[in-house]
Amino acid sequence: MSFDRGKEPAYHGSSGDPPPSPSRYESQKRRDWNTFGQYLRNQRPPVHISHCTSHQVLEFLRYLDQFGKTKVHLQGCIFYGHPEPPAPCACPLRQAWGSLDSLIGRLRAAYEENGGSPESNPFATSVIRVYLREVKECQAKARGIPYKKKKKATKGGEDSSST
Numbered sequence: 001m002s003f004d005r006g007k008e009p010a011y012h013g014s015s016g017d018p019p020p021s022p023s024r025y026e027s028q029k030r031r032d033w034n035t036f037g038q039y040l041r042n043q044r045p046p047v048h049i050s051h052c053t054s055h056q057v058l059e060f061l062r063y064l065d066q067f068g069k070t071k072v073h074l075q076g077c078i079f080y081g082h083p084e085p086p087a088p089c090a091c092p093l094r095q096a097w098g099s100l101d102s103l104i105g106r107l108r109a110a111y112e113e114n115g116g117s118p119e120s121n122p123f124a125t126s127v128i129r130v131y132l133r134e135v136k137e138c139q140a141k142a143r144g145i146p147y148k149k150k151k152k153a154t155k156g157g158e159d160s161s162s163t
Contacts, residue, residue: 029106029107029109029110030110032103033110036060040052043056049116050116052122053122054123054125056122057123057125058128058131061095061103061104064095064100064103065092065094065095068092068093068094068096068099069093070094070095071091071092071094072093072143073091073142074091074142077089081141081142091142097132097135097139100132100135101132104128104132111123
């Protein structure tokens with residue numbers, strides 16, 4: 001298994017024009033991939049991406065919490081369950097669920113684009129999906145915002161809540 005380290009693909013333009021600049025998504029995906037690779041290299045002992053497991057991915061997501069900007073009220077906080085608290089509190093700042101979900105999506109794609117097989121993709125495991133679901137539910141409860149499951153459409157094309 002061969003993993004490129006975020007190298008750009010060779011550009012074979014016919015007229016000598018510069019390569020088109022990557023999209024915002026592609027730039028962010030490459031930046032995330034490089035950041036995760038640096039995180040693995042900084043582990044003691046360093047972990048090669050081909051030996052990475054969902055355990056390292058979970059540790060990376062928890063590590064990122066220290067840089068978060070989303071206030072997540074703890075259960076003992078007087079503002080727990082209030083979407084817009086009237087005063088500051090000492091509850092921690094965390095990464096928002098949506099940011100983590102997007103990050104995992106980009107890393108899942110980058111892993112496979114850099115030579116990893118879909119079957120061994122540590123970003124696509126059930127452990128990661130469960131963690132993201134728990135973060136989503138925890139943050140929703142802490143802010144008093146219910147996330148409702150989408151209802152499956154019935155055979156008639158209408159969902160079951162429209163009757």
